[in-house]
Amino acid sequence: xxxxxxxxxxxxxxxxxxxxxxxxxxxxxxxxxxxxxxxxxxxxxxxxxxxxxxxxxxxxxxxxxxxxxxxxxxxxxxxxxxxxxxxxxxxxxxxxxxxxxxxxxxxxxxxxxx
Numbered sequence: 783x784x785x786x787x788x789x790x791x792x793x794x795x796x797x798x799x800x801x802x803x804x805x806x807x808x809x810x811x812x813x814x815x816x817x818x819x820x821x822x823x824x825x826x827x828x829x830x831x832x833x834x835x836x837x838x839x840x841x842x843x844x845x846x847x848x849x850x851x852x853x854x855x856x857x858x859x860x861x862x863x864x865x866x867x868x869x870x871x872x873x874x875x876x877x878x879x880x881x882x883x884x885x886x887x888x889x890x891x892x893x894x895x896x
Contacts, residue, residue, distance in 0.1 A: 784869075784881045793869055793881050794842075795824070797849075797891055806855075806895060808833065809846040810869060812879070816843040817872040826867035826885055829857050845871070859892045861885040 786792040794811040810822050810833050818835035822845040825831070831854075833845035849855050867883035 784883075792879075795869065795883065797895060799895070805848040805850045807846045807848050809844055810871075811842040811844050812871050813842055813873075814838055814840070815874045816845075817874050817876065818843055820872045821845060822869065822871040824867065824869050824883065826858070826883060826888075827861055827865040829854070829861070855892070859889055861888055863887070863889070 783791055784793040784795070792813070796809045796811075798807065798809070799805075800807055808824070808831065810824065812822065816822070816835060816838070818838065821832040821834045823830060823832055831847055833847045835843055835845045837844050849858070863884075863886045865885040867885065868880050869883050870878060870880045873879055
């Protein structure tokens with residue numbers, strides 16, 4: 783969960799299986815004022831991921847990506863804990879919004895989910 787300067791939730795990044803048998807998904811939830819015609823982006827180290835928006839609900843707009851590409855999953859698993867990154871999306875007014883992302887704990891979470 784990423785907080786803004788006012789302490790409010792600005793974004794939530796999560797990994798998981800939506801339902802039994804579904805592929806592992808990386809999901810980003812941002813405020814409901816997202817410009818959903820443009821995908822959100824998540825950059826970690828040298829890896830850049832485009833996450834298309836799927837739906838907006840009262841809690842925010844959800845963008846996600848199925849992690850089915852084995853090479854991409856291997857890159858995420860091998861990501862050093864100190865790898866910095868960022869998430870970006872565009873709001874309804876055309877302003878780019880950005881937040882920092884850390885790879886700390888990512889390899890452990892991916893190992894537990896596999």
